[in-house]
Amino acid sequence: EADIYQTxxxxxxxTGKKITLxxxxxxxxxxxYWYQQDPGMExxxxxxxxxxxxxxxxxxxxxxxxxxxxxxxxxxxxxSARPSHTSQYLCASSGANYGYTxxxxxxxxxx
Amino acid sequence: xxxxKQSPQSLIVQKGGISIINCAYENTAFDxxxxxxxxxxxxxxxxxxxxxxxxxxxxxxxxISFNKSAKQFSLHIMDSQPGDSATYFCAASKGPGANNLFxxxxxxxxxxx
Numbered sequence: 001e002a003d004i005y006q007t008x009x010x011x012x013x014x015t016g017k018k019i020t021l022x023x024x025x026x027x028x029x030x031x032x033y034w035y036q037q038d039p040g041m042e043x044x045x046x047x048x049x050x051x052x053x054x055x056x057x058x059x060x061x062x063x064x065x066x067x068x069x070x071x072x073x074x075x076x077x078x079x080s081a082r083p084s085h086t087s088q089y090l091c092a093s094s095g096a097n098y099g100y101t102x103x104x105x106x107x108x109x110x111x
Numbered sequence: 112x113x114x115x116k117q118s119p120q121s122l123i124v125q126k127g128g129i130s131i132i133n134c135a136y137e138n139t140a141f142d143x144x145x146x147x148x149x150x151x152x153x154x155x156x157x158x159x160x161x162x163x164x165x166x167x168x169x170x171x172x173x174x175i176s177f178n179k180s181a182k183q184f185s186l187h188i189m190d191s192q193p194g195d196s197a198t199y200f201c202a203a204s205k206g207p208g209a210n211n212l213f214x215x216x217x218x219x220x221x222x223x224x
Contacts, residue, residue, distance in 0.1 A: 006154075033212075041198055041200075041216060041217035041219070042214070042216050042217065043155070043200065043214040043217075045211050045212075048211070058211065059211065090154050090155070092154070099145070099157050099160070100145075100157065100212055101157075102147075102154030102155050102156065103154050104152065104153050104154050105152075105153070105154050
């Protein structure tokens with residue numbers, strides 16, 4: 001079944017730690033995205049990729065970085081987590097048509 | 112700058128009633144207007160979408176109405192059910208597979224029995 005997977009679902013981590021949020025999709029989509037979702041619901045694009053070896057920053061400035069070494073994999077890394085990074089992170093992908101498919105998200109808490 | 116303005120922020124509707132959520136945009140280059148439904152603990156899921164060449168699209172109890180001249184579009188949920196309780200996002204983008212889908216701020220719908 002074609003889908004998009006995010007791990008972990010929940011993560012509580014101490015300040016200063018390095019973390020990587022995983023995102024994988026089985027649909028063969030070229031385009032992938034990371035959104036940050038505020039507690040108040042708004043979705044903000046922080047990174048996107050058009051394909052392998054392509055990464056771009058989104059509208060919302062983020063201290064995170066991403067990589068796209070394989071089509072199906074788009075991990076997000078925070079080198080040194082801070083409480084201000086506490087949020088929900090949503091990964092999505094899209095193919096040749098208009099539709100975006102979202103993962104279930106990673107809820108990150110930095111203490 | 113909010114590319115897509117959505118209202119209301121929250122909505123409470125009786126079971127069987129009609130839920131209406133409104134969105135407005137400024138960029139006339141937008142040509143794809145989807146609605147997403149998000150349940151707690153889940154990512155948004157595509158519910159229904161419309162292109163600007165039609166004024167209305169209906170899928171079951173969900174209808175999008177689109178007014179190109181007013182640059183507004185709305186979601187109508189007929190015969191609202193408690194299972195429809197979720198957060199709804201409108202969105203807009205330019206072209207297929209655009210690098211960004213601009214989301215509204217979301218509407219938290221509660222349908223009470």
